[in-house]
Every structure is written in structure tokens, then in C-alpha cells.
Amino acid sequence: MITMQFGIFTVGDVTTDPTTGRTPSEHERIKAMVTIALKAEEVGLDVFATGEHHNPPFVPSSPTTMLGYIAARTKRLILSTATTLITTNDPVKIAEDFAMLQHLADGRVDLMMGRGNTGPVYPWFGQDIRQGINLAIENYALLHQLWRQDVVDWEGRFRTPLQGFTSTPRPLDGVPPFVWHGSIRSPEIAEQAAYYGDGFFANNIFWPKEHYIRLINLYRQRYAHYGHGTPEQAIVGLGGQVFMRKNSQDAVREFRPYFDNAPVYGHGPSLEDFTEQTPLTVGSPQEVIDRTLTFRESFGDYQRQLFLMDHAGLPLKTVLEQLDILGEEVVPVLRKEFALGRPSNVPDAPTHESLIARRDAEQADPVASTS
Amino acid sequence: MKPLKVVAVSAGLSQPSSTRLLADRLADAVRRRLAEEREVEVRVVELRDLATDIAKNLVTGFPGPALREAIEAVTEADGLIAVTPIFTASYSGLFKSFFDVIEDDKLIGKPVLIAATGGTARHSLALEHALRPMFVYLRSIVVPTSVYAASEDWGGGGDSRTDGLAVRIDRAAGELADLMVHRSPAAPAADEVVVPFAEQLAALRP
Numbered sequence: 338m339i340t341m342q343f344g345i346f347t348v349g350d351v352t353t354d355p356t357t358g359r360t361p362s363e364h365e366r367i368k369a370m371v372t373i374a375l376k377a378e379e380v381g382l383d384v385f386a387t388g389e390h391h392n393p394p395f396v397p398s399s400p401t402t403m404l405g406y407i408a409a410r411t412k413r414l415i416l417s418t419a420t421t422l423i424t425t426n427d428p429v430k431i432a433e434d435f436a437m438l439q440h441l442a443d444g445r446v447d448l449m450m451g452r453g454n455t456g457p458v459y460p461w462f463g464q465d466i467r468q469g470i471n472l473a474i475e476n477y478a479l480l481h482q483l484w485r486q487d488v489v490d491w492e493g494r495f496r497t498p499l500q501g502f503t504s505t506p507r508p509l510d511g512v513p514p515f516v517w518h519g520s521i522r523s524p525e526i527a528e529q530a531a532y533y534g535d536g537f538f539a540n541n542i543f544w545p546k547e548h549y550i551r552l553i554n555l556y557r558q559r560y561a562h563y564g565h566g567t568p569e570q571a572i573v574g575l576g577g578q579v580f581m582r583k584n585s586q587d588a589v590r591e592f593r594p595y596f597d598n599a600p601v602y603g604h605g606p607s608l609e610d611f612t613e614q615t616p617l618t619v620g621s622p623q624e625v626i627d628r629t630l631t632f633r634e635s636f637g638d639y640q641r642q643l644f645l646m647d648h649a650g651l652p653l654k655t656v657l658e659q660l661d662i663l664g665e666e667v668v669p670v671l672r673k674e675f676a677l678g679r680p681s682n683v684p685d686a687p688t689h690e691s692l693i694a695r696r697d698a699e700q701a702d703p704v705a706s707t708s
Numbered sequence: 709m710k711p712l713k714v715v716a717v718s719a720g721l722s723q724p725s726s727t728r729l730l731a732d733r734l735a736d737a738v739r740r741r742l743a744e745e746r747e748v749e750v751r752v753v754e755l756r757d758l759a760t761d762i763a764k765n766l767v768t769g770f771p772g773p774a775l776r777e778a779i780e781a782v783t784e785a786d787g788l789i790a791v792t793p794i795f796t797a798s799y800s801g802l803f804k805s806f807f808d809v810i811e812d813d814k815l816i817g818k819p820v821l822i823a824a825t826g827g828t829a830r831h832s833l834a835l836e837h838a839l840r841p842m843f844v845y846l847r848s849i850v851v852p853t854s855v856y857a858a859s860e861d862w863g864g865g866g867d868s869r870t871d872g873l874a875v876r877i878d879r880a881a882g883e884l885a886d887l888m889v890h891r892s893p894a895a896p897a898a899d900e901v902v903v904p905f906a907e908q909l910a911a912l913r914p
Contacts (some may be wrong), residue, residue: 472907477913494914524902532905544770559902606765614772 338538340671341675343668344384344685345660346375346419346643351398352433352650354576355598360650365405369653373646374407376657378414380664383686386417386449386643391425391458394600401434408442414444416442417644417690419538419576420451420519423480424472425462427496432483432504434567434576439509446691449538449574450477452526470525477516481533484513512696515687517574517641520552529558536687538570539636541616542645543601544633549575570684575632576605578617581662585620592619599649623667629667630674638679640686642671711747712888714738719755719792719803720825724899727825728754730857730877731791738787738888741818745889751785753778755802765809770817775809783814787821787888788848789860790839798838807842811895816847821880823855832856834909851883 343453347370351361361369374385385407387397397403404416405522416438433450437480438663439446453459468626473491482489483504492498508514521525521543530537537556538550565571578671579596589608596608596619611617618628629642644663647656685691716735720727729899731752739748755762761775771779782788822839826832836856843850853876861873893913 431903470908471912472910478909492914494912525908526903528908543768548770553903606764606772608763609766610772614770615859 339383339688340679340685341639341672342383342415343671344382344386344415344417344641344643345373345646345663346384346386346388346417347373347397347647348388348645349390349395350360350600351394351396352600352648352671354650355594357652360619361666363396369647369656370397371407371410372653374416375396375410376412376660377664380412380660382414382668384415384417384613384641384643385421386571388419389453390455391461391701392455401438405441405501408438408445411445413445415447417446417517418448419540420449420453422453422458423450423476424469425458425464427598428478428480428498429483429502429504430598432480433506435514436504436508437565438486439514439689440506444509444512446689446696447517447518447687451519452523454521458500464495468553473493473526474529477518477529477533481513483569484508484615506509508532509689510693512689512692514689515692518570522548522552524552524555527556528559531551531556531565531571532563534560534563534565534642536574538576538641538643539577542576542578543615545614546616546632551636557637566684567682568680569680571638572684572687573636573639573653575636575639576616576633576645577629577662578645579625579629579667580619581622581625581659581660581667583621585624587621588621595649595651603649613707620705622662625667626670626674629671633675638683640684663676709744711749712742712786713751713781713784714787714888715751715753715781716791716807717753717755717787717803719800721756721793721800721802723756725756725793726857726859726862727793728752729789729862730790730823730825730855732775733790733877734789734821734881735875737883738789738821741865741878741885742857742882742889751781753781755806755832757804758806760808762805763826766805771809779810779814783810783818785818787819787884788815789821789823789884790843791823791825792839794824794831794834795812795830798834799824799842806843807846810875812846815843817891818846818848819884819891821853821855821879821884822850824858825857827859828858829860831887832858849887851880851887853880854893855880855911 344550349365377385387400389400391398401416452473456466475495488499489502511591517538518526518530519538541549557571560571561568580588580592618625717733718728735750740902742748759776761772765771792799820843822835824835840850855876
């Protein structure tokens with residue numbers, strides 16, 4: 338049983354390496370993502386999560402295809418998403434695709450719902466961005482039902498009605514994949530995650546931590562309100578972003594051109610300002626350990642920590658070196674430190690096995706096990 | 709009674725700046741108007757000092773510490789004086805960018821006095837076709853008198869059909885002071901408002 342899961346999440350951007358001017362092909366980038374995922378398992382990480390995008394310069398438009406391939410080549414790694422677009426994908430197809438993946442991966446699958454923030458994707462998929470929240474609510478309600486009820490009659494506002502529909506394959510062992518809800522700014526999504534007793538993931542990358550603390554506290558309170566447990570027992574995941582070298586100065590020197598030209602925040606604040614004001618850490622493994630341990634003080638004991646490692650044009654070789662450091666020097670210490678003083682009633686990170694155990698416990702004694 | 713807070717935002721770029729001068733004179737006039745009734749705290753926000761912070765906020769989506777503090781001062785003010793030089797027939801880009809990075813529901817109901825400076829009085833209507841609509845969009849309450857100071861206004865300026873600068877400053881300041889005194893104190897910022905999920909779901913039933 339793993340108390341806390343550590344892993345990586347990738348956006349899947351094709352970005353020119355600013356130090357060489359070289360841009361990988363889509364093929365190279367896709368293969369690199371697979372190599373990175375395999376490396377994650379090799380160095381002892383628990384989770385690999387891929388983004389979903391439908392526009393250049395991003396490659397991962399078809400997450401279950403990629404994750405299915407990785408599943409076949411790994412033994413232990415949990416395959417996840419960051420995020421699956423609950424607004425523009427048909428919830429019926431999500432139910433089918435991820436149940437299939439769950440069978441192929443023998444349960445090593447969960448997924449993170451997100452709305453997506455690329456305006457044109459909505460009309461490209463026949464939707465309206467102004468209905469983003471409503472799409473997320475209605476589509477997920479249907480997905481939730483499809484995985485828990487064998488025969489579904491359903492009518493909603495956004496999708497054609499269903500009569501006598503059975504989503505196949507049924508979830509493995511009758512237990513649907515665990516679901517996280519990711520949100521950068523919407524209290525409605527924290528509320529949704531709390532209502533269902535699902536996990537809530539804060540990407541924790543772009544903005545100061547205070548912003549995410551508000552959302553996570555809201556989620557924790559509402560999780561308790563809906564009777565899933567105490568606020569401390571809510572299931573929280575966090576993002577993070579690091580670049581490491583043995584010597585702090587070497588890390589800063591090597592990462593600076595990537596930071597300065599990064600698609601999201603490049604050509605803006607200095608690396609120093611950004612590391613001070615956001616959770617980005619560039620330095621020695623010990624500095625990354627120290628900074629990551631502060632997340633617990635800000636957000637409470639949590640279940641999953643994902644790091645963004647392969648963006649802004651960093652070459653594959655560098656990313657693999659980073660994963661070596663992460664797996665060998667950082668995560669073992671984090672596992673030990675995070676376990677110290679962790680209250681025994683804080684749940685472990687969810688896995689297929691833990692969900693089966695919980696389902697069995699609930700069936701044996703439906704009153705006692707509400708959490 | 710707590711002092712009333714007046715914040716004057718000046719987008720002037722030169723130092724010394726006539727835009728800042730106008731902002732100071734307007735703030736003084738508001739203070740004088742209120743002197744008998746209430747104590748007034750005046751704070752001037754010089755956008756020039758925040759120019760790179762504003763640009764960084766546009767890029768990253770969040771304000772650095774100094775800009776965040778300035779935004780809080782503006783959004784918590786009892787009255788706002790907003791002064792910009794007129795560039796290329798409108799407010800300056802820096803002035804607009806500052807208000808672009810403030811969330812657009814933060815100035816609802818805020819009493820605002822708008823003012824501008826320029827080389828010639830021919831640009832004075834920029835106040836009415838650019839600044840006033842912007843604050844109307846933000847649902848602020850803009851006082852009827854806007855104050856434009858052209859170069860000649862700093863001398864004897866004006867003409868027989870128009871009041872001089874000092875009179876216009878005083879009239880606008882009086883209008884802002886009235887609004888500030890009669891405005892009910894702002895409600896404390898509410899915690900995150902949550903619509904219970906069952907209601908959200910029910911609203912979607914076909």
C-alpha cells in the first residue's frame with residue numbers, strides 16, 4: 338500500500354529547444370513521451386499522466402491510445418491524465434475508452450477531469466465555451482452513472498438521449514477508475530469533486546500558492562459537508578515544477594534559457610521572481626525536497642504529487658537525467674518525510690485495490706464506512 | 709469613524725508629470741471638501757513605478773507583490789481618482805493595462821472621478837468616449853464632471869464659455885466627495901460563494 342503517490346505529468350508540447358534552435362518532430366515527441374513514462378517506472382515513480390490537446394504545438398490528442406501502449410510496457414506504473422476534457426469529449430466514449438484501458442492495464446488507471454482552456458476546441462467539437470461548467474457537470478454526471486449502472490436511460494441538455502444503453506466493457510471488478518477533478522480557478526469544480534467524494538487536483542504551477550489554498554480548502558470543507566469524511570480525509574493531488582542539478586547554481590544556469598523562452602511564462606518575470614512567487618523550484622535536490630515538503634504545510638496532508646518535467650523544449654536526455662535525480666534522490670526522501678507525522682486517519686492514495694477494498698467494506702457494513 | 713480612503717491612480721510617464729500634478733490637485737480638493745465631516749487618507753498610485761509588474765502580470769496572469777498591494781488599495785478605496793495622459797486619441801496603454809489586470813467585478817459601485825491631461829484641449833472628449841465607457845463597463849459610478857487639463861490650463865487658460873481648471877477640479881471633487889459620503893460602506897469580501905451541487909445539477913435538467 339502506498340501512502341502517497343509521486344509521479345510526473347506532461348503537457349505534450351512540441352517546443353523548440355532555445356539553446357540549439359532544434360524542434361523535435363511530432364513523432365520524436367510522441368516517442369519521447371513514451372520513453373519518459375517508461376523511465377518513470379524504472380526510477381520508482383508511481384504515476385504517469387498525459388495531457389489532452391487538440392491543437393498544435395501539442396501532440397497528445399488520443400490519451401488512451403498512448404496510455405494503452407505504455408500499459409503494455411510497464412508493470413507497476415499508474416496511468417492517468419492531466420486532464421481529460423470532460424467538456425468536449427462524449428462522456429459515453431470516455432466511459433468506454435477508460436474502462437477498456439482499465440482492463441488492459443489490470444486496474445492501473447485513473448483519470449483527471451478538466452474543462453480545457455483553448456477556446457476554439459469547443460466549437461471544433463460542436464460545443465460552446467460559455468457552457469463550460471455546465472458541460473463539465475452534466476457530462477460527468479452521465480459518465481459517473483455509466484460506470485455504476487449496467488443499463489442507463491438518460492436525457493440531458495447537451496447530448497443525444499440514451500435508452501437502454503450499456504457502456505462496455507464494464508469497469509474492471511465492478512470498480513470504476515478513480516477520478517480526480519482538476520481546476521485552476523473554479524469553485525464549482527471543487528464543489529463537484531466534493532459532492533462525488535472524488536479527488537481534487539490543483540495544478541499548483543502557474544500562480545502563487547495562496548490561490549490554490551483557497552480552492553483546496555473549499556474542496557476539503559465541502560467534502561466533509563457531503564459526508565465523505567473529515568476535511569483532512571479529502572483526496573488531494575498537487576502539481577509542481579522543478580529543475581535540479583547537484584549544484585544549485587548549475588541548475589539555474591542550465592534552466593534559465595528554457596524558463597526565459599517558455600511558452601507559458603517566458604519573456605515575463607525573471608526566474609528568481611517566479612521561483613519566489615510560485616511553487617517552481619530550480620536548484621539542488623535538497624532544495625526541491627525542502628520546497629516540496631512545505632506543500633503539506635500549505636495544503637494539508639495529501640495523496641498525490643505530480644511534477645512537470647518535460648516542457649519548454651528541454652531535450653529528452655536532460656529530462657531522463659532529471660527523472661534519475663527525482664527517482665533516486667528526491668522521492669525516497671519525500672516518501673519518508675511525508676509519512677512522518679501523517680495522521681493515521683488520512684487515507685492513502687487511491688488505487689484499484691484500495692477501491693475494491695473500500696467497496697467490499699461498504700457492502701459488508703454500509704453505515705460504518707462512509708469515507 | 710474610520711478615515712475615508714481616496715486613491716489617485718496616475719498614469720503619467722514623465723517626471724515631474726502634469727498627470728501626477730492633476731491627480732494631486734484633485735485628491736487635495738476631495739480632501740478639502742470632506743475636511744469638515746471626515747478624515748481622509750490619500751494614496752497616489754504611480755503606474756510608472758509598476759509598469760514592468762503590469763507587463764509581467766499580463767504574461768503570467770498573476771500580480772507580483774507591489775502590484776498586488778496597489779490593486780488592493782484601488783479596490784478597497786472609498787473613492788477612486790483615475791488620471792491618464794491622452795495618447796493616440798485615448799487613455800495610455802499603461803493606464804488600460806492596469807485596469808485590465810484587475811478582475812472586472814472588483815470596481816462595481818466604486819465612485820470614480822476621471823481626469824486626463826494632453827497637449828491640446830481638442831482631445832478632451834477622449835474622457836467621454838474612452839474613460840467613461842470603460843468605467844461604465846466595470847459598473848463603477850463615474851461622477852458627471854470629468855476634468856481635462858490641456859497645457860494652457862496650467863496658465864490662464866480656458867475661455868469665456870468654460871470654467872477655469874481650478875473651478876472644474878473643485879466641482880468634480882465635490883461630486884466625488886458627495887458620492888463617497890453617501891455610499892454605504894462596502895460589504896466585507898464574501899468567502900467563496902458555492903452553489904450547492906444539487907442545485908447546479910437540477911438547473912441542467914432538460
